Amino acid sequence: MSRQQQRRQQEVARARSFLERRMHDLRTRLNLKATAAPLPGEAAYEDTEIGRAPGQLPAASPFESTAPTKFRVITYDENNCKVEEFADLDSVGRYTGKPGMVWIQVLGITDPQIVHIVGAFFDIPMLAQEDILTATSRPKFEEHGDKLLAIARAVRIGVEEDTPRGQQISIVAAQNWVISFHENDEKVFEAIEKRIADNKGNIRKWHAGYLLYSLLDTLVDRLLYQTEEIEDATTEVEDSILKGTDDWDLNEVYRLKRIVVRLSRLAQPLKDMVSVLEHYEHALLPASLDMYLRDLYDHAIRAADRIEHARMILQDLQEYHHTQQERKTNEVIRVLTATSAIFIPLTFLVGLWGMNFHFMPEIHTAWGEKYGYFLALGSMLALATGTIFWMKRKRWF
Numbered sequence: 492m493s494r495q496q497q498r499r500q501q502e503v504a505r506a507r508s509f510l511e512r513r514m515h516d517l518r519t520r521l522n523l524k525a526t527a528a529p530l531p532g533e534a535a536y537e538d539t540e541i542g543r544a545p546g547q548l549p550a551a552s553p554f555e556s557t558a559p560t561k562f563r564v565i566t567y568d569e570n571n572c573k574v575e576e577f578a579d580l581d582s583v584g585r586y587t588g589k590p591g592m593v594w595i596q597v598l599g600i601t602d603p604q605i606v607h608i609v610g611a612f613f614d615i616p617m618l619a620q621e622d623i624l625t626a627t628s629r630p631k632f633e634e635h636g637d638k639l640l641a642i643a644r645a646v647r648i649g650v651e652e653d654t655p656r657g658q659q660i661s662i663v664a665a666q667n668w669v670i671s672f673h674e675n676d677e678k679v680f681e682a683i684e685k686r687i688a689d690n691k692g693n694i695r696k697w698h699a700g701y702l703l704y705s706l707l708d709t710l711v712d713r714l715l716y717q718t719e720e721i722e723d724a725t726t727e728v729e730d731s732i733l734k735g736t737d738d739w740d741l742n743e744v745y746r747l748k749r750i751v752v753r754l755s756r757l758a759q760p761l762k763d764m765v766s767v768l769e770h771y772e773h774a775l776l777p778a779s780l781d782m783y784l785r786d787l788y789d790h791a792i793r794a795a796d797r798i799e800h801a802r803m804i805l806q807d808l809q810e811y812h813h814t815q816q817e818r819k820t821n822e823v824i825r826v827l828t829a830t831s832a833i834f835i836p837l838t839f840l841v842g843l844w845g846m847n848f849h850f851m852p853e854i855h856t857a858w859g860e861k862y863g864y865f866l867a868l869g870s871m872l873a874l875a876t877g878t879i880f881w882m883k884r885k886r887w888f
Contacts, residue, residue, distance in 0.1 A: 554599075554600050554601075554626055554658075554659070554674045554675070555674075555675075556599040556600060556601055556674060556675040556676070557601070558599050558601075558675070558676050559578055559599070559601065560578065560580075560597065560598065560599045560600065560601050560602070560605055561576060561577070561578050561598045561599060561676060562576065562577055562578070562579075562580075562582070562583055562595060562596070562597060562598070563575070563576045563595075563596040563598060564576070564577075564583075564586060564593065564594070564595050564596070565593075565594045565596075565684065565687060566586070566589060566591055566592065566593050566594075567591060567592050567594075567687055567695055568590075568591040568592060568695065569690075569695050569696060571591075572687055572688055572690070572695075574684070574688070580605060580608055580609075583595065583608075583609055583612055584612045586612075586668070587612050587613060589667075590667075591667070592667060592668070592669075592695075592698050592699065592702070593667065593668040593669070594668070594669045594670075594671070594687075594702060595609075595668070595669070595670045595671070596670075596671050596673060596680070597609060597670065597671070597672045597673060598673050598675070598676040598677075598678075599673065599674075599675050599676045600623075600624070600672060600673070600674060603624050606620050606623050606624055606672060607620060609670065609672075613663070613665070613668065613670060615635075615638065615663055615670075616635045616636070616638075618635070619633070619635050619638070619640045619663060622640065622642060622661065623640075623642070623661040623663075623672050626659060626674075628642045628659065628661075629642075629760040630642060630643045630644065630757065630760040630761040630763075630764045631760070631764055632764045632765075632767050632768050632771070634771075634773060637665060637666065637774070638663055638664065638665045639663070639664045639665075639703065639773060639775055639776075640661065640662070640663050641661070641662045641664075641703065641706075641707060641764070641768070642659065642660070642661045642662075643659075643660060643662075643707065643710045643711075643761055643764070644657050644658065644659050644660065644710070644714075644757055645657045645658050645659075645660055645677075645679045645710055645713055646710075646713055646714050646717050646754070646757060657713075658673060658674035658675050658677060658679075659674045660672065660673055660674070660679065660706075660710065662703060662706055662707070664699045664700070664702070664703040664775055665699060665775075666698075666699060666774075666775070667698065667699065668699065669699050669702050669703060669706070671706060679709065679710075679713075680706060680709055682709065683702075683705050683706060683709060686705075697777075697779070697780070699775050700775040700776050700777060700780055701780065701783075703775065704780060704783050704784060704787065707765070707768070707787060708783075708787050708790070710761075711761065711765065711787060711790045711791050711794065712790060714754075714757065714758060714761065714794045715790050715793060715794040715797075717754070718754065718758065718793075718794045718797040718798050718801070719797065721747065721750060721751060721754065721797070721798070721801050722797045722800060722801045724747060725747055725751075725801045725804050725805060726804070728743060728744060728747065728808065729804055729808060732808060732811065741809075741812055744805055744808050744809060744812070745809075747801070747805055748802070748805040748806070748809070751798055751801045751802045751805060752802070754798050755795075755798045755799070755802060758791075758794050758795040758798045759795055759798075761791055761794070761795075762788075762791040762792055762794070762795045765784070765787050765788045765791040766788055766791075768784060768787075768788075769781075769784040769785060769787070769788045825887070829882060829887065832878060832882070833875050833878050833879065834875075836871075836874050836875075836878065837871045837874065837875060840867065840870065840871055840874070841871075844867055
């Protein structure tokens with residue numbers, strides 16, 4: 492058995508043990524008998540990644556987070572706000588049915604059953620849980636009855652890096668609560684927390700729908716900021732090339748293009764997702780949110796347009812570089828061709844007069860022996876001059 496298979500078996504065993512313990516605790520709190528029907532999704536987990544039934548969860552977390560999972564909970568209404576942070580999964584259950592607004596941030600998904608237990612507390616459908624635990628999910632927006640699910644990425648990249656970094660964030664919203672599942676423990680929504688604490692704007696008044704919009708607006712603005720940096724870097728490379736400098740690096744163009752291609756895989760689906768959200772009718776999205784959702788869609792369009800603009804510039808720069816290389820090659824070939832055209836006739840004459848035949852009338856004469864060398868040089872000079880003049884007339888160089 493390979494080391495990878497052994498590791499996989501250990502993860503499966505750990506997931507089974509975790510699931511059994513948590514479900515036993517949940518059944519005890521709910522006063523369920525041992526003969527009671529299984530809870531929704533109680534055995535919703537599969538050993539293999541391929542061929543899982545819809546709603547079945549993976550045995551191991553698809554994310555690379557290694558830090559212990561933390562829960563950051565903000566409860567608030569128009570007059571009060573309270574922030575708590577803890578690592579005890581069981582403590583999440585006490586926020587179900589709590590009056591006011593509840594926002595739970597699950598920071599770091601180290602085990603799929605964490606999502607499953609939180610989902611059991613708040614009645615999150617299994618299909619939504621499966622989407623949350625799919626690391627390669629496209630930005631998407633779905634309705635699950637009275638709940639809404641939005642999945643996007645918090646992009647973080649510097650222009651000196653090769654690939655976009657960040658994390659996937661899945662947001663589930665219901666009437667009085669919002670849960671955001673974060674791939675790792677990086678705090679992405681500190682600005683939103685500050686607005687809630689300072690009680691600025693409408694964020695405490697409009698509950699779950701407005702909070703969902705605020706979280707998505709933060710993610711879109713992060714992408715918009717990153718696309719602006721990429722666009723600026725692309726413009727700098729373009730300006731250096733158009734100035735006629737030869738010290739620009741083609742590898743830089745390819746590096747930026749790779750970043751742009753990967754960002755476009757996020758920007759375009761995100762724009763489509765926000766477009767669906769803008770026109771969606773749901774109890775959590777009242778008409779008062781329409782103008783905010785239009786503004787969010789405008790930001791998403793700008794981000795996608797910037798990425799497309801940068802991609803087109805980089806594509807043009809690549810083609811410009813190839814054109815310049817072909818032009819330089821053609822210049823070299825033209826010089827070599829002109830040189831060959833001049834010297835080939837001269838080589839013919841040298842070869843002709845250099846043959847060692849005894850009877851060559853133009854050589855074995857009085858004037859040939861005396862003036863032959865100078866006549867040969869003059870003939871070759873005249874031929875070369877005539878060839879150059881003819882090429883000039885043809886505008887070959």
